Amino acid sequence: MVDYPILPRAATGLLKNALNAFPVVVLMGARQTGKSTLAQSEPFSRQRLYLTLDDLGTHERARIAPEDFLRGAERLTIDEVQREPQLLRSIKRVIDESRPRQAGRHLLTGSANLLLMQRVSESLAGRAAYVNLWPMTRRERMGLGTTGIWSDFFTASPPDWPDLIESGDTTPVNWRQEVLRSGYPTPALELRDDSSRSLWFDGYVRTYLERDLQSLAVIDNLIDFRRLMRAACRRLGGLANQSEISRDTMIPRTTVNRYLDLLETSFQLVRLPAFAVNRTKRLIKAPKLYWSDPGLAFWLSAENTPKGAHLENMVLLDLLAWKDTLSPAPEVFYWRTASGQEVDFVAEQKDRLLAIEVKATASPRHKDGGGLRLFREEHEGACVGGLLLHGGSDTFWMSEGILCAPWWKII
16 A cells, blocks of 8 residues: 555546446556556445456456456456456446446456557447546646646636636746656655656566566567657657657667557557647647656656656646546647647637647747747637746736746646
């Protein structure tokens, strides 16, 4: 058991609602994000039998006699279900044989995205709800159990945004220190210095490469895979150009594509899609590369100090955690024109758009908002406004509809 306080998580509300509505709920996220802790906390552990497939004996029982395994308790929590993906076939059969269906009968956790796993042949469509648990947001680490105030920008009138931002009880913080702290509970809450966190990251990556990854696919060359991870982490915020990555790492392009898919399936890599009014075009434009935890990304990159892309990644993590607490979930994109004008993030909620630019500087200049102004002009009817998040302490209007604000007052 952990010896630090169990802090509330933003996903708790959605998880509770899902368990009250669906017979199967799948809680997914990277290893060590706190899935097991959340699944075993009140009220989710109440009158439930908890079993983990990390235990070899439990895994063997689930493989040899899956239906007996599933009928061992009226309410069952199964941890790390991706280790036995064929168990889903038996879960489907047990659920379909029960009438009426019992809400919350099976709570599954997985360190891999079951919706992307090639080995998952059985669909739980109509029977399961999926909840994502990301590394801890800054406000979760503060004990608030929330994400940033993104929803407020869709509900409040833009003239009220400055008062909304200033009303929050927040304290200035160095974004580089926040990146190094990480969002994984152990380095974020237990470890107090960078050297201890570095040792933890090293152990995390070794476990991921030598154990977790092997449960998803056969990787013949772990050295190549690790080199690809470093290359991806040095491209935070850049386009996912597989040909360039292949050239720089000397790994065949088909292998690069396979490795990137595995990183995304295991909730390490984030491929952020492009925004376009034509939704079909969103599928064909190249995505941008980010990491699920900017602290781990910095460690993997072996760079000397966090850079602006890591702050950008931290803001994205908060946006992703925010969207995955809502149903229906908003969407998050980036926007770029053929001429190179760009907006880091576009949040879309019910056909309304919020444009977000992130700058590490403490004194943003007028030119820093060029992409926001162009986006607002092109999407005037749908865009509620633009935010330029910066590393300073002042909140002010840069131009009509474009508000500059300290990042730490938003997330």
